[in-house]
Amino acid sequence: MTAAALDDIRVLDLSGEIGVYATKLLADLGADVMRIEPPGGDPMRMIGPFFGERASPDRSLYFWNLNTNKRSITLDITKPEGRAVFEKLVRSADVVVETFEPGYMESLGLGYGRLSTIKPDIVMTSVTAFGQDGPHAHYKWCDIVGVAMSGMMTLAGDKEDPPNRPYGNQGYIGAAIQAAAGTLMAIVHRDNSGEGQHVDVSMQEALSINQETAMQTYDMMKAIRTRTGARGALPIDIPGIGVYECTDGQVFAYLGTPGGAPWTAMLDWMTREGMAEDLNDEPYREFIGNLNLSFLTGLVREPEKLPERLKIMAHLYEVFAKFCASKSKWDLYQEGQQQRLMFGIVSTPEDLVKNPQLQHRQWLQKVEHEEIGATVAYAGPPYRLSETPWAIRRRPPLPGEHTIDVLFEAGYSTEQIDELRAKGAV
Amino acid sequence: MSDKQQPLSGLKVADFSWFGAGPICANNLAAFGATVVRVESEAHLDGLRLVGPFPPDKNTFNVSGYFNNYNAGKLGLTLNLNTELGMDMAHRLIAWADVFITNHTPRIIEKWQLGYEQVRALNENVVAVYQPMQGFDGPHKYFMGFGAVLGPITGYSHLSGFPHRAPMGLGTNYPDYVINPGHTLVAILAALRYRRKTGKGQCIELAQIESSVAPLAPAVMDYANNGCVQGRQGNRLTHAAPHGAFRCKDNEWNGQPEERWIALGVFDDAQWRAFVDAIDAPTWATDAALATLDGRKQREDEIEQKIGEWTRDRTAEEAMALLQSKGVPAGVVQNARDMLESDEHLKARGYYVYLDHPEAGHNAYDGPPFRLSKTPGELQGPAPMLGQHNEQICKDILGMSDEQIADAIVAQALY
Numbered sequence: 001m002t003a004a005a006l007d008d009i010r011v012l013d014l015s016g017e018i019g020v021y022a023t024k025l026l027a028d029l030g031a032d033v034m035r036i037e038p039p040g041g042d043p044m045r046m047i048g049p050f051f052g053e054r055a056s057p058d059r060s061l062y063f064w065n066l067n068t069n070k071r072s073i074t075l076d077i078t079k080p081e082g083r084a085v086f087e088k089l090v091r092s093a094d095v096v097v098e099t100f101e102p103g104y105m106e107s108l109g110l111g112y113g114r115l116s117t118i119k120p121d122i123v124m125t126s127v128t129a130f131g132q133d134g135p136h137a138h139y140k141w142c143d144i145v146g147v148a149m150s151g152m153m154t155l156a157g158d159k160e161d162p163p164n165r166p167y168g169n170q171g172y173i174g175a176a177i178q179a180a181a182g183t184l185m186a187i188v189h190r191d192n193s194g195e196g197q198h199v200d201v202s203m204q205e206a207l208s209i210n211q212e213t214a215m216q217t218y219d220m221m222k223a224i225r226t227r228t229g230a231r232g233a234l235p236i237d238i239p240g241i242g243v244y245e246c247t248d249g250q251v252f253a254y255l256g257t258p259g260g261a262p263w264t265a266m267l268d269w270m271t272r273e274g275m276a277e278d279l280n281d282e283p284y285r286e287f288i289g290n291l292n293l294s295f296l297t298g299l300v301r302e303p304e305k306l307p308e309r310l311k312i313m314a315h316l317y318e319v320f321a322k323f324c325a326s327k328s329k330w331d332l333y334q335e336g337q338q339q340r341l342m343f344g345i346v347s348t349p350e351d352l353v354k355n356p357q358l359q360h361r362q363w364l365q366k367v368e369h370e371e372i373g374a375t376v377a378y379a380g381p382p383y384r385l386s387e388t389p390w391a392i393r394r395r396p397p398l399p400g401e402h403t404i405d406v407l408f409e410a411g412y413s414t415e416q417i418d419e420l421r422a423k424g425a426v
Numbered sequence: 427m428s429d430k431q432q433p434l435s436g437l438k439v440a441d442f443s444w445f446g447a448g449p450i451c452a453n454n455l456a457a458f459g460a461t462v463v464r465v466e467s468e469a470h471l472d473g474l475r476l477v478g479p480f481p482p483d484k485n486t487f488n489v490s491g492y493f494n495n496y497n498a499g500k501l502g503l504t505l506n507l508n509t510e511l512g513m514d515m516a517h518r519l520i521a522w523a524d525v526f527i528t529n530h531t532p533r534i535i536e537k538w539q540l541g542y543e544q545v546r547a548l549n550e551n552v553v554a555v556y557q558p559m560q561g562f563d564g565p566h567k568y569f570m571g572f573g574a575v576l577g578p579i580t581g582y583s584h585l586s587g588f589p590h591r592a593p594m595g596l597g598t599n600y601p602d603y604v605i606n607p608g609h610t611l612v613a614i615l616a617a618l619r620y621r622r623k624t625g626k627g628q629c630i631e632l633a634q635i636e637s638s639v640a641p642l643a644p645a646v647m648d649y650a651n652n653g654c655v656q657g658r659q660g661n662r663l664t665h666a667a668p669h670g671a672f673r674c675k676d677n678e679w680n681g682q683p684e685e686r687w688i689a690l691g692v693f694d695d696a697q698w699r700a701f702v703d704a705i706d707a708p709t710w711a712t713d714a715a716l717a718t719l720d721g722r723k724q725r726e727d728e729i730e731q732k733i734g735e736w737t738r739d740r741t742a743e744e745a746m747a748l749l750q751s752k753g754v755p756a757g758v759v760q761n762a763r764d765m766l767e768s769d770e771h772l773k774a775r776g777y778y779v780y781l782d783h784p785e786a787g788h789n790a791y792d793g794p795p796f797r798l799s800k801t802p803g804e805l806q807g808p809a810p811m812l813g814q815h816n817e818q819i820c821k822d823i824l825g826m827s828d829e830q831i832a833d834a835i836v837a838q839a840l841y
Binding site for chain 2: 005006008021025029048049051052053062064065112131133134137139140142143144145146147148150152153154156157161162163167168173177179181182184185187188191192193195197198201202209210211214215216218220221224226229243250251252254258259333337340343346347349350351352353355357358360361363364376377378381382383385386387
């Protein structure tokens with residue numbers, strides 16, 4: 001058994017969707033994360049996709065992905081007996097992660113102030129859409145509200161459509177990544193000073209930096225970046241930049257950008273394949289020799305030359321698009337990249353699973369689920385640590401699977417556990 | 427800087443990264459107290475210094491808002507690693523550091539001979555952090571790209587947006603800003619803890635492709651286990667209705683009409699009742715057939731059209747306040763002006779930080795991405811100008827004399 005970076009950290013995980021990826025990150029680095037499920041089980045167990053496409057709480061791939069390596073106890077913290085158990089668990093915990101509306105934990109008598117009297121060096125991490133204070137602190141949220149209010153959604157999509165929400169709860173994911181980092185930052189401080197603290201993560205703030213240059217563009221130039229669709233900032237078709245149709249899907253091309261091979265290398269490739277048409281003749285050949293990102297950004301500076309240049313570019317675009325349309329997305333991606341031509345395959349989930357690089361690195365993980373007699377493929381590591389590797393050591397828990405173990409560890413007797421059960425607290 | 431000891435006070439970071447994913451990560455280390463030396467070269471400038479945005483009438487290497495936002499509070503050193511002396515100085519800086527971080531390509535790492543074993547020979551217990559695009563092994567290890575290319579490769583483009591449009595992605599180099607630097611920060615902090623316990627450093631390899639696909643796990647697992655290929659669904663979700671963005675009354679800004687939108691989601695029947703209440707219960711909305719998710723899913727087109735008619739007469743802010751007052755999750759699709767100027771909430775929390783930069787002036791920076799109650803983190807200063815701290819670093823960190831520094835300048839090692 002290899003070492004784990006966080007194997008001496010115990011986490012009480014009360015998080016909903018907005019924070020649950022944070023506790024997964026901690027668990028996958030070795031922390032003992034106890035997922036506290038309400039009686040009846042975690043509602044996330046009913047979110048698809050489902051294993052075998054059968055909607056059932058014991059088959060949610062969504063839940064499974066977010067709860068690897070965790071233990072589960074069912075505990076009703078709204079009941080006094082449940083709260084007493086929670087307080088007892090806090091004594092041996094390092095971290096509590098919660099995502100309730102600000103003030104809710106206080107209303108149960110479990111706010112940071114109270115927890116820190118039970119365990120002075122406890123780190124409590126609260127993840128919400130808008131943070132613990134401020135005029136919107138009590139606003140209701142879901143993922144799309146966070147990405148909208150963070151300024152990133154206004155940048156995505158086509159002008160003819162509503163702004164686009166990024167796929168896959170990116171607001172929740174981003175907030176949770178920052179929450180995991182904030183939690184560890186507080187743990188580092190605790191290790192140095194013996195002092196715990198309250199970590200406040202706002203989804204809106206966590207995502208702000210995803211605005212790329214939009215914030216600074218307004219700050220410095222009083223100009224507003226908005227969504228520009230498939231064409232990007234310049235409202236013209238630029239040969240070699242953007243999304244191109246192939247025989248079986250699309251590629252994204254980003255030719256003429258720093259670090260990559262020049263457009264002339266692209267022309268050579270098209271020539272070798274007999275698909276360059278007249279691009280080796282003038283004015284095209286010379287134009288291609290100059291075609292790179294700084295040339296493009298300079299286009300507007302010479303407006304008198306623009307009409308002629310646009311005509312040339314339209315022809316280049318057409319010939320280039322024809323070349324792309326004659327090839328498969330994998331061929332364009334792999335053969336292009338081998339020549340340092342910056343192509344990126346527009347991957348479908350199928351392409352990701354079949355990606356030779358991810359396969360070579362054995363990124364997907366196989367996890368046994370004996371209860372349903374299946375081996376399940378899981379997403380792999382976001383990072384690889386040489387001494388303390390990321391690993392799935394334990395499949396996600398069944399609801400309350402570890403309740404008894406955890407209560408024994410906390411010093412409860414069989415009779416006491418039966419009593420808690422009778423009261424519906426566990 | 428406050429007197430309070432920050433979590434990373436005393437931590438030494440040699441930041442050999444550029445563009446987004448590396449510098450943003452090191453930026454967060456600096457905000458929590460680390461001393462970060464950002465290594466650059468005039469011979470190969472960080473592209474973000476060149477692309478701006480720039481303040482009016484300024485366009486030097488030192489004023490790009492894009493660059494400056496990711497490098498606040500770092501010390502700036504210019505080294506030409508293509509000179510022997512420059513590389514020697516780099517080695518001494520790495521020997522000084524607790525954390526070495528780079529996002530250069532495997533080809534460059536090989537050329538510079540700064541792989542983990544080589545770095546470890548300079549500094550046995552260093553935490554060495556690499557962010558190659560595809561990893562250091564495998565058939566695609568030399569493939570290159572920026573976030574703009576990584577987004578399509580990792581599935582964000584195929585999965586995001588409306589099905590009738592090309593897979594255009596999110597309009598930014600998305601994985602560069604939170605996903606990759608954030609994952610890296612988690613790994614670094616975990617490795618630092620392990621180092622504290624055991625004295626051992628280690629290598630962190632964050633292959634950007636792996637880090638970026640990880641958040642799309644449900645779609646990947648849906649195919650890997652079920653053979654099901656998910657596609658673009660626009661702003662809809664299978665388990666919510668209505669769910670999307672709706673056009674509100676236009677603003678006028680700079681004499682031009684400006685589109686305004688509100689995003690909202692209704693996840694259960696109680697939220698639907700709250701929504702109906704918020705829009706004053708028009709006849710169409712009180713239809714009993716819409717009381718359940720199934721019923722709403724069946725008539726989602728119609729519902730979206732009706733909501734659009736309601737939002738069209740209201741400003742986005744009015745619609746948000748009304749819906750929120752009834753408990754419906756709703757938020758303005760904010761732009762950068764909203765973020766910096768009109769969002770009272772962000773202002774009250776003081777998220778954006780304004781710093782004075784000697785050339786760029788008084789500008790906004792993103793504050794720390796999480797708030798710690800006792801050690802809140804704080805940007806230690808504006809971004810360094812190119813080579814701003816060369817002399818200071820040479821003297822204080824590398825222990826060089828004035829004469830040695832002059833030699834390094836003449837040899838174009840400090841360049």
